[in-house]
Amino acid sequence: MMKRYLATSAIALCVAGAAHAEGQLNLYVWAESISPDLIAKFSQEHDVQVNVDGYTSNEDLLTKLQAGSSGYDLATPSQHFLRIMIDEGLIQNYGANTLTAYENIDPRWRNQWWDESQEYSIPIAYGTAGFVVNTELYNGPTDSLGHFFEPEGDLVGKIAMLSYPDEVVGAAQLYLGVPFCSEDPAEMKRVLDLLMAQKPAVAVYSSDNIASRLASGEVATHFWWDGEELKARVNGAPFALAMTKEGLVGWIDSMVIPVGAPNYDNAIKFIEFISEPENATEQMNFYAHSSPMTLVEENVVYTKEVAPELYPEVPVEFSRTCSPAAQDLVTRVWTQLLQ
Amino acid sequence: MSDSALHNPPLDRPHRPRPWHNLPFWGLLPTWVLMGFALLVPVVIVAAVSVATRGTHGGFTWDFNLASYRQILFNEGWTGEMEFTPQYLMIIARTFVLAGATTLICLIFAVPVAYFIARQTAGTKAVLIYLVTLPFWVSMILRVYAWMIILGRGGPLPRFLESFGLPPGTSFMFNDFATLTAMVYTYMPLMVLPVFASIEKLDVTLIEAAHDLYANRWTTVRKVILPLTAPGIVSGAILVFVPSLGAVLEPTLMGGGKQMMMGSLIQLQFGGGRNWPFGAAIAMTLMCFVVIFLIFTAHRAARKGDVA
Incomplete structure (x- = not known):
């Protein structure tokens, strides 16, 4: 009886949601990045039907927004893509700095180069990317990117890179001391030479299915993100993120509203909702990446003791928005590497 | 128009x-x-x-x-x-070799399978054809993941061969063999079905006539069966070859993405490369090759039709 009642009301909710166009919110965010509990809570509190689509690279998001009329109300690009979206007029100035959410941003993340006036975006998560090792298969040193790019011993033939250049070329640049977004072909040729020399030791260039590939022992090290490694590790996987002295590649994702968003008001409501300290804490506990918001400290699960990988003591270098010339060099390196 | x-x-x-x-x-x-x-x-x-x-x-x-x-x-x-810069030509050539190899292997397996099915009773035939199409009921990406498990470290195939002395921890993943396995598996039904259709229509009395005229088995296959089933083989080859040219999933997931194919090259240009016109130009080039291939095969099929 109870079941039937629930089913009926679920159908009624769906119908109600579909019937009122103003009661919708279309999220296009990093795959599995937003807590489903929070989405359900928001949905209930504001009587809004939330549709979530996921992407797995900034490039996917940018291409979709450039193609026009995506129908999405909210997206979460990383800093270097956020800058492009502002410059290309793909996202709206929603007066982010006038929202309550702005007051909740940790001051060190406000008004950065990717959105100086903080009118276009409210940050939601930040973190790093580096190489993660399976400690059952490799117990050698992990203090330098050199162990990843110029491997010896156990790691040879057991290395996994990502399938696109964005983060891994950045890491190679950190290792060689080549600045991000270099427009100097000679410097980028060094990056190519490094990656070419590494290639015989690489098993796979892939960004999918990373956790199971690394856990099964198919590879012994994978380029990956801190929060994903952390989530797998606290669930018992023998993983460790290498704290490399050359630094880690940093990123920060922010909530933006694409031009032409059909449910602008609900997007604002959602940004305010998820930026409240209580909800921001729950979001961080779900996503396992650091939060740039004011949190309810006693409820934070991933403290420095539990999750040292979220509090790196090595330098963190944030990816930058490259000029077309620099971006072409990156693409050329990648094409020649995999030609 | x-x-x-x-x-x-x-x-x-x-x-x-x-x-x-x-x-x-x-x-x-x-x-x-x-x-x-x-x-x-x-x-x-x-x-x-x-x-x-x-x-x-x-x-x-x-x-x-x-x-x-x-x-x-x-x-x-x-x-x-x-x-x-020959790099893009190399990627194009590699794509063609892979698609050609897939087509050839599919053909070698599909003809006997189709012949066998066509010679069964009506009921068995229906069941076997149903079984051939069965994989299409499951999402393609799931089927590729299944192959990753079968060929991967600790999977059924390496385990089986390890019992015959293969060193433990062997993996058959991330090479051309893995890519081809998944490609052949994915596109096999597209070859079996048209070949089956044309073999089924084959008049058995013609084979008997060939034997009566002292043709041995090989001559019968060459002079009677192959020319009469050529339309099915050609359409099967087209159905396998053309989509193989655009394959992204198998080379990336099974081959380890170590060597680019045209599909992944186009994807890179629209994504990270941020060069849409170049991506479109490669897509147009790919399409031109496909059209040339289709004209060529249609031409050959027509000529064969005249001879038959």
Whole structure:
């Protein structure tokens, strides 16, 4: 009886949601990045039907927004893509700095180069990317990117890179001391030479299915993100993120509203909702990446003791928005590497 | 399109049926609309983008520019001057070799399978054909993941071979063998079905006649069975070869993505490369090759048809 009642009301909710166009919110965010509990809570509190689509690279998001009329109300690009979206007029100035959410941003993340006036975006998560090792298969040193790019011993033939250049070329640049977004072909040729020399030791260039590939022992090290490694590790996987002295590649994702968003008001409501300290804490506990918001400290699960990988003591270098010339060099390196 | 003129005779010729009485026109209209919107319009858009000028961060502007086509052959070298770059041609060639190998292996397996099925009783035949199409009921990406488990470290195949002395921890993943296995597996039904259809229609008495005329088995296959089933083999080959050219999933997941294929090259240009016109130009080049291949096979099939 109870079941039937629930089913009926679920159908009624769906119908109600579909019937009122103003009661919708279309999220296009990093795959599995937003807590489903929070989405359900928001949905209930504001009587809004939330549709979530996921992407797995900034490039996917940018291409979709450039193609026009995506129908999405909210997206979460990383800093270097956020800058492009502002410059290309793909996202709206929603007066982010006038929202309550702005007051909740940790001051060190406000008004950065990717959105100086903080009118276009409210940050939601930040973190790093580096190489993660399976400690059952490799117990050698992990203090330098050199162990990843110029491997010896156990790691040879057991290395996994990502399938696109964005983060891994950045890491190679950190290792060689080549600045991000270099427009100097000679410097980028060094990056190519490094990656070419590494290639015989690489098993796979892939960004999918990373956790199971690394856990099964198919590879012994994978380029990956801190929060994903952390989530797998606290669930018992023998993983460790290498704290490399050359630094880690940093990123920060922010909530933006694409031009032409059909449910602008609900997007604002959602940004305010998820930026409240209580909800921001729950979001961080779900996503396992650091939060740039004011949190309810006693409820934070991933403290420095539990999750040292979220509090790196090595330098963190944030990816930058490259000029077309620099971006072409990156693409050329990648094409020649995999030609 | 000129076809509407064909089906819309001028009104000053009253002896011709009026347009709204023209049944063939209205009957075929859905086909033309579908062909126009699903086939012609997208191709025209891709062709137009391929001669547009790239935008700063992806996208494009409508300024005529052939730079994308030049880029397939000539690029700025690391020292700064324009030079001939064979890298894209190598990717194109590799894609063709992979698609050709897939087609050939599918053919070698599919002909005996189709022949066997065609010779069964009607009931068994239906069940076997159903089994051939069964994999299509499952999402393609799931089937590729299944192969990753079968061939991967600790999977059924390595475990089985380890019991015969293969060193433990062996993996058959991330090489051309893995890519080809998944490709052949994925496209096999597309080869079996048309070949089956033409073998089923084959008149058994012709084979008997060949034997009566002292043809041995091999001659019978060569002179009777193959020419008569050629249409099925050709359409099967087209159905396998053409989609194989655009394969992205198998080379990336099974092959380890260590060597680019045309599909992943196009994807890179629209994504990280932020060069849509170049991506479109490669897509157009791929399409030209496909058209050339189709004309070539159609031509050969027609010639074979004359001989038969």
